[in-house]
Each structure stands twice: as C-alpha cells, then as structure tokens.
Amino acid sequence: MSGARRGAGRDRLISAAKELLWETGYEQMSPGDVLRRSGIGQGSLYHHFEGKLALALAALDAMVAEEKAAIDAVFAAEKSPRQRIADYLGRERQMLRGCRLGRLANETAMETPEFRAAVADYLGHVERRLAEAVREGQEAGTLNRTLDPTEAGALFLAVIEGGYVLARAHWDEARMLVALAGAQAVLRQMSVT
Amino acid sequence: MSGARRGAGRDRLISAAKELLWETGYEQMSPGDVLRRSGIGQGSLYHHFEGKLALALAALDAMVAEEKAAIDAVFAAEKSPRQRIADYLGRERQMLRGCRLGRLANETAMETPEFRAAVADYLGHVERRLAEAVREGQEAGTLNRTLDPTEAGALFLAVIEGGYVLARAHWDEARMLVALAGAQAVLRQMSVT
DNA sequence: GTCTATAGGGGGATAGAC
DNA sequence: GTCTATCCCCCTATAGAC
Numbered sequence: 001m002s003g004a005r006r007g008a009g010r011d012r013l014i015s016a017a018k019e020l021l022w023e024t025g026y027e028q029m030s031p032g033d034v035l036r037r038s039g040i041g042q043g044s045l046y047h048h049f050e051g052k053l054a055l056a057l058a059a060l061d062a063m064v065a066e067e068k069a070a071i072d073a074v075f076a077a078e079k080s081p082r083q084r085i086a087d088y089l090g091r092e093r094q095m096l097r098g099c100r101l102g103r104l105a106n107e108t109a110m111e112t113p114e115f116r117a118a119v120a121d122y123l124g125h126v127e128r129r130l131a132e133a134v135r136e137g138q139e140a141g142t143l144n145r146t147l148d149p150t151e152a153g154a155l156f157l158a159v160i161e162g163g164y165v166l167a168r169a170h171w172d173e174a175r176m177l178v179a180l181a182g183a184q185a186v187l188r189q190m191s192v193t
Numbered sequence: 194m195s196g197a198r199r200g201a202g203r204d205r206l207i208s209a210a211k212e213l214l215w216e217t218g219y220e221q222m223s224p225g226d227v228l229r230r231s232g233i234g235q236g237s238l239y240h241h242f243e244g245k246l247a248l249a250l251a252a253l254d255a256m257v258a259e260e261k262a263a264i265d266a267v268f269a270a271e272k273s274p275r276q277r278i279a280d281y282l283g284r285e286r287q288m289l290r291g292c293r294l295g296r297l298a299n300e301t302a303m304e305t306p307e308f309r310a311a312v313a314d315y316l317g318h319v320e321r322r323l324a325e326a327v328r329e330g331q332e333a334g335t336l337n338r339t340l341d342p343t344e345a346g347a348l349f350l351a352v353i354e355g356g357y358v359l360a361r362a363h364w365d366e367a368r369m370l371v372a373l374a375g376a377q378a379v380l381r382q383m384s385v386t
Numbered sequence: 387g388t389c390t391a392t393a394g395g396g397g398g399a400t401a402g403a404c
Numbered sequence: 405g406t407c408t409a410t411c412c413c414c415c416t417a418t419a420g421a422c
Binding site: 223224225235236238239244245 | 396397398399400401402
Binding site for chain 1: 217218220221291294295296297298299300301303309312313316317320339340341343344345347348350351352353354355356357358359361362363364368369371372374375376378379382
C-alpha cells in the first residue's frame with residue numbers, strides 16, 4: 001500500500017508517453033495526445049505528474065531501462081567479443097522510426113538536465129559495451145589493434161546513430177544498411193582469425 | 194523589375210528562419226519568433242509566403258545551397274582524394290549545435306516531401322562526394338580496396354551525423370571527436386603510401 | 387484517483403488601413 | 405509591400421465535483 005503499488009492510470013500514461021516520444025518526439029507530444037491515447041481524463045495526468053515534462057522524464061527513464069537491458073542481452077558475456085559487436089551492428093531495427101533515445105538529441109528539451117542525462121545514459125551505455133568488447137578481443141588476440149577501443153566504440157555507435165539519420169532523410173532503410181556494411185567491413189578488418 | 198528583384202523584407206524573413214531552423218528546428222520555430230527576430234511586422238510574412246511551411250522551405254533551400262557549396266570547396270579537385278576526405282572529416286564544426294540539415298531528420302515536418310527532399314539532397318551530396326573520392330583514390334592506387342567506395346562514403350557521413358548526436362547528448366564536443374578519431378584511423382588504414 | 391469544466395496564453399493565419 | 409488589429413484553435417495547466 002505505502003508507495004509500493006502504482007495505479008494503473010499512471011502506468012497507462014507512461015505507456016502512451018513512451019509511444020508518442022518515439023513517434024513524434026517531446027515538443028510535438030501534447031498532453032492532449034497522451035490523454036487521448038491512454039483513454040484517461042484530463043485532470044488525472046496532473047494528479048500523477050507535475051506536468052508534461054515530469055511525465056516525459058518518467059517515460060524516458062522507463063525507455064532507458066528497457067533499452068539498456070536489451071543492449072545487455074546483445075552483449076551477453078558468453079559470446080566472443082567479435083560476435084557481440086557483430087550482433088549489435090546487425091541487430092534488427094525500425095530504421096525509419098529512428099533511435100528511440102537518439103532521436104531526441106535535437107529537441108529543445110535537451111536543455112533540461114534530466115532529459116539530456118537520460119539520452120546520454122543510454123548512448124554512453126552502448127558505447128561502453130562496444131569499447132569493452134573491442135578491448136577484450138584485443139587482449140584475447142582475436143581482434144587486432146588497428147583501432148583504439150574507445151575510438152572504435154564511438155565509431156560503431158556513431159555509425160548506427162548517423163545511419164538512422166540517413167535512413168530517415170532518404171526515407172529508405174537501404175541508406176542505413178550501406179553505412180552498416182561499411183562498419184561491418186571495418187570489423188572484419190579487425191578480426192584476426 | 195519583373196520578378197528579378199526580391200524585396201529586402203523577404204530576405205530578412207528567410208535569414209531569420211535560417212537561424213531559427215538551426216537553433217530550434219522547424220516545429221519549435223513560430224512565425225512570431227521569425228517576425229521578432231527579423232524586425233518585420235505581422236502581415237508581411239503572409240504577403241511573401243503562403244505560411245510557415247513555405248517560409249521554412251525557402252530557408253531550407255538556401256541552407257542546402259550554402260552547405261553544398263561549402264562541401265564542394267572542401268572536395269576541391271586539386272587535392273588528393275585522401276586529402277579531400279581528411280579535410281571533410283577534420284572540418285571545423287559547431288558540434289553542439291548539430292548539423293544544420295541533419296538535425297531536422299526527426300521533425301514531423303519530414304513527412305512533407307519537399308522538406309525531406311531538401312535534407313536528403315544535402316546528405317546525398319556529401320555522401321556522393323565522399324564515395325567519389327574513395328573510388329578515385331582506389332583507381333589511382335593511393336587508397337586500398339578494403340572498403341567499397343559506396344560503403345565508405347556512407348560510413349564516413351554516418352560517423353559525422355552520429356557524432357553530432359553523441360556530442361549533443363553528452364553536451365561535450367569530445368564525444369564527437371572520439372568517433373571522428375576512429376574514422377580518421379580507418380582512413381589511415383586505407384592509405385597506401 | 388478519476389472525471390468534466392474551464393482558464394490563460396500563444397501559435398498560425400487573415401483583414402484591411404496606409 | 406509594410407504595418408496594426410484581430411480571430412480561432414489548441415496547448416498546458418488548474419478547479420473542483422464525484
């Protein structure tokens with residue numbers, strides 16, 4: 001009773017906000033949209049949250065947790081370092097929708113510290129997992145040292161995030177796939193065996 | 194007189210719109226903002242343009258023309274292919290502001306064909322220049338063939354566009370610079386001499 | 387905790403004088 | 405071609421009944 005359980009209304013608001021943040025971004029997401037989509041009445045939003053921003057931050061936190069967990073599954077320790085990176089690169093994606101977190105990078109809401117921190121948290125997590133895998137592979141001798149682990153991690157992540165931009169700009173998944181093929185070729189070049 | 198000359202008012206509106214599109218994006222740019230910044234009165238905007246979208250498209254076209262010209266200067270033919278790519282990668286950038294065109298990739302206005310086409314035009318132009326340089330270098334024997342020209346062009350562009358996302362997310366230019374260092378290392382790996 | 391009703395403000399656009 | 409005045413709608417938030 002005491003704070004452990006949260007009402008279904010709150011959760012439905014967060015679910016709707018998560019969908020809308022991905023589909024339209026923060027500025028474009030109006031409280032009215034959230035209410036219509038969640039089927040919840042006007043005042044309830046302001047019972048559970050201080051306002052639109054607080055709701056978005058709650059939704060963002062949930063998205064970050066989900067995406068970090070999905071990333072950790074891709075980077076499971078039992079795989080070889082090279083396989084982890086290959087799986088991340090070749091992962092299934094809804095390319096035309098854009099990265100759930102990265103697509104928010106240009107919203108004015110990024111000026112809000114907690115908002116920006118959530119996006120940075122996710123991207124930093126992926127980048128660290130990538131760098132970690134490269135370092136491990138180099139130490140094990142299965143990846144060569146042509147690229148610095150940190151630089152390689154940033155490179156691979158940037159290709160993905162930039163690939164989303166290309167796919168959306170041309171409205172064509174193939175534009176991301178070409179960039180991805182370049183990254184995969186780089187990974188092959190790094191592979192020793 | 195007959196259509197050759199455009200009033201100063203129109204140009205000032207476009208200038209203000211160009212600034213605002215870069216600073217805040219399209220959805221966030223209100224006609225009121227444009228008017229305040231340009232110092233022009235209410236009705237004049239609708240004398241020169243059908244509405245906000247038409248103004249933004251005119252501003253976009255101007256931005257694309259400017260940026261393509263700047264890109265063509267970077268890819269001047271008298272440079273070696275490798276130098277052209279290196280100059281593009283190492284180009285001075287306002288990393289925290291984001292790519293003037295690429296930052297619009299996630300706006301809902303991208304659903305408007307002319308809007309999306311402008312962004313795609315710029316990005317396609319850069320990608321072609323990059324691929325062209327790689328192909329030329331390979332034919333001249335100064336770049337090896339570890340990467341396909343098309344894939345390399347997409348890779349380099351995606352790293353830049355993704356680098357902007359990383360820099361903005363962490364609010365730290367260094368995050369883009371690390372990814373860039375990775376791309377530069379890849380370019381070095383491709384260099385024969 | 388959820389609802390309906392409502393309010394203030396600004397976004398996007400138009401009217402019409404000068 | 406430029407200006408001021410004005411309009412309608414929706415965005416964000418609050419009030420208060422149930």
